[in-house]
Amino acid sequence: MKLHIQNNFTAELPADPSEINTPRQVEQACFSYVVPKQPSNPSLIHASAEVANLLGLSEEDTLSADFLNTFSGNTVYPGTKPYALSYAGHQFGNWAGQLGDGRAINLTEVNHANKSYTLQLKGAGPTPYSRTADGFAVLRSSIREYLCAEAMHYLGIPTTRSLSLMLSGDQVLRDVLYNGNPAYEKGAIVCRVAPSFIRFGSFELFSSRKDLVNLKLLADFTIKHHFPQIIEEGIKKYLAFFQEVTNTTLKMIVEWQRVGFVHGVMNTDNMSIHGITIDYGPYGWLEDYNSNWTPNTTDREHKRYRFGNQPEIALWNLYQLANALYPLIEDAKPLEAILDAFSADYEKEYLNMMQNKLGFQIKREHDIVLIQSLTQLLERVETDMTIFFRNLSNVTKADNGSTAFNTIKDAFYNEKDLDETILKNWHDWLENYSIRINEEIRSDSERKNKMNKVNPKYVLRNYMAQLCIDDADKGDFSLLNELFEMLKNPYSEQPNLQKWFAKRPDWARDKVGCSMLSCSS
Template sequence: MTLKLNIRDKFNKELPADPLVSNTRRQVRNACFSYVTPRKPSNPSLVHVSPEMINAIGLKESSVSKEFLAVFSGSKVMKGTKPYAMCYGGHQFGNWAGQLGDGRAINLAEVEHEGRNWALQLKGAGETPYSRTADGLAVLRSSIREYLCSEAMYHLGVPTTRALSIVLSGDQVMRDMLYDGNPAYEKGAIVCRVAPSFIRFGNFEIFVAQQDVKTLKELVDFTLKYHYPHLGKPSKEVYLAFFKEVSVKSLEMVIHWQRVGFVHGVMNTDNMSILGLTIDYGPYGWLEGYDHGWTPNTTDSAHRRYRYGTQPQVVLWNLLKLANALYPLIEEAEPLQNILSEYQEELKVAYLKMMKSKLGLFEVDANDQVLVDELEAVLQQSETDMTIFFRELAKFRTEGNSNGLAIVGEAFYDPKGIKSEKATLWEDWFLKYKERLKKELKSDVERAVVMNSVNPKYVLRNYMAQLAIDDADKGDYVLLDEFFNLLKKPYEEQPEHQKWFAKRPEWARNKVGCSMLSCSS
């Protein structure tokens, strides 16, 4: 059976290719990609597939066959397609890293269905010219984390790449999970990632570093043609409008991250989508205790560059690097600087609006910023679960003697520690919150409905992902499927899944995979 996909390749047909076709590590110049064939796995088997994404790319669930497994494990190249790895550079942890590229990702094809373009990309399907010293493979552990999180983020309303399938390769892959000199074999796996495009900030940066303005212009014009066509034909004004729109989309993305308590963990410029999508799920995590200083990435543990509280500022820094990359096409710094300044002002407005929505505040009040600042300060006085706190806060009432501390009590990791000075701080804040709520036009019930639409009840906590990984490693995918379906409805009560609306268990506090994650995660 042949998979009937509407193949409409553009990236590898309209942009310059690396003339070398050997799969050897090398520096690539004057090219946007290199052709490469996925490595054939020894004994592939399907772990899970997303029915939504099967339909999105134009297939039916009945298409999940031996042919499907062959294509999305990398065993077979679809007729009429030429897989490739993209060339890009990037700033990693604030430093220019030179050429990076798709070191363990291979783009199979682009398909069109119902007016949408989808690029299909295998992660973990073998080495490419950009693999450097790595093997281009992935393991089941990291693949499950990417697969589950991609789909969970989509249903949370966060701009994201998606995931179609996860496959076991049948091969063993050596990994030093924490880079501590203790490598071990793990099950190899391949995820099929799906997005309108996988173009990143780094795709543009590499050509500036190589002083290749010709190829830079080709790529920018291609991006405008297929992903920002409403901006018009290429010109200096359109390039500026493009940068502005990327800035707006990136701000929207990171505000959503802050809203749900998501920490990306490795916001290098090569991990920033030109479409404002969350891309590259590595050492990510959700806040357990509300802590602006937390990062899940052990590689970043010393400087905490990518901690939760700085994510919006890191986006700004990354946008500055994108501005530098676009400068040769614009040749004026001031308009680019103006857009970056606008981002800073828009960030303040967007962040306050987001926090007010989490608190159920919709009317204008001059003291709202102070109320939010005071809440964030008191939240960090003690370990307080972010997801539970904001979800339970919807139960607070302006009528009667509503006890705020009691209502959000389940969110505290040490409820007995909320006493004396800490208790007073909380009680003072709840008094101010109650008075502020009285200025709202919505009733308590109406407010709760809106709050529950922006404050999820269920998120993919790291310990949950690790439980699914542990079971899957034994060949049991029941919990993986349970989480996959649970996270499709993160804002609904789902009483049958109530046990997952709970604080991180103590056993997970310092467990590898639950609190400590590396870039191999």
């Protein structure tokens, strides 16, 4: 197994002078060197051949002893020196101060095919940023992270990638719902891959401490290595950087809303400067279309990170990044101009995304009325978002409201909930939809084909992940393999896997891990 190592981050940015691995405040440093804790009996559960290829590794490499030892944290790869990032952040809207990689350890940067990647182990032991935690992760959360990152990639959503999932052979104590009932679970380690793991909170840390020297060092490094398209100098360089981060963050959120993904914990330390989805904790996909739904038990009362609020939270987080970068710019007006444009730009991108979901090639101004009335209708009674939009592609130009209704009615969790008024509203909406698609030049089959490329048939529903976790806990990884392969083709029919194109079963409605999740890992 051969990796082409580069260590730009550790070579060019300041390190913590102390290598004592105890929780503490780390000043004037971007990272701390730390060695993963050796697992007692590591074993490979799964590895992504595609991600391995991105790094210049073969599928055979993933089965080697070197792969097992390197990506379980058992040995340190030659020429590397693992480290944990230092950053701060706002958590649930409140300033939390220094946070950092509490259960993540960056192994190294690698270069392959003129692209750079950072390899990071999640769950490989404590770091100086672990605070009161142990730095480990459990099989339950590791399976969810491993599968979800790859599922998001194949859905076409910017994300970290998953290279490997391993058992550590150790037991880890966790209180799943933070209710005073801890229990031992199997320990596991995921190797995550991204251009970098630099976050909004990386800049917030130095700005909050008025450490302008390191704030500028980090910004210059980030632009040099990750935003080479920025050619401006001085203040304009940092404004261009902020504009790029704003643009990619906006596009990421639009993609989340397209498939009904809810991150669950959009703290500023969980926001990537690359506009990619990172830190898969208490996430979930909408089952029934509910703009107020959040999968995070910690957020149950205020629902700050609910599905419908994700665009507003993204903007709020960008305000915090703007505040952090302000000392490099010292002019609020251009930052405010970028932030002020966010909402209008988002509405434009959202409208375009929804028009694509509905199969509209010709874009009409009044489409927004049809879309707004649809999202209101979807919330009236429990309606499965994924099934509704997928089945809507089967509605034809010749259908009236009644025949179109029969095409989509499987999306309702309980058809008896549809009273006469709601039924009439659905028939009216579908009648209007039929009129609208008759304005399209494309044939029914052409429109269906286009719709099925943006409306997935298969997403990683929480109950599916939980079934996989239950089996894996017994040592059976066949369902994990099945789901991994299925999620690589989420827009394909895959008739042999039709059983997964189904509404959430009743048993999963209130089951821990299916409807309720915590940040516990």
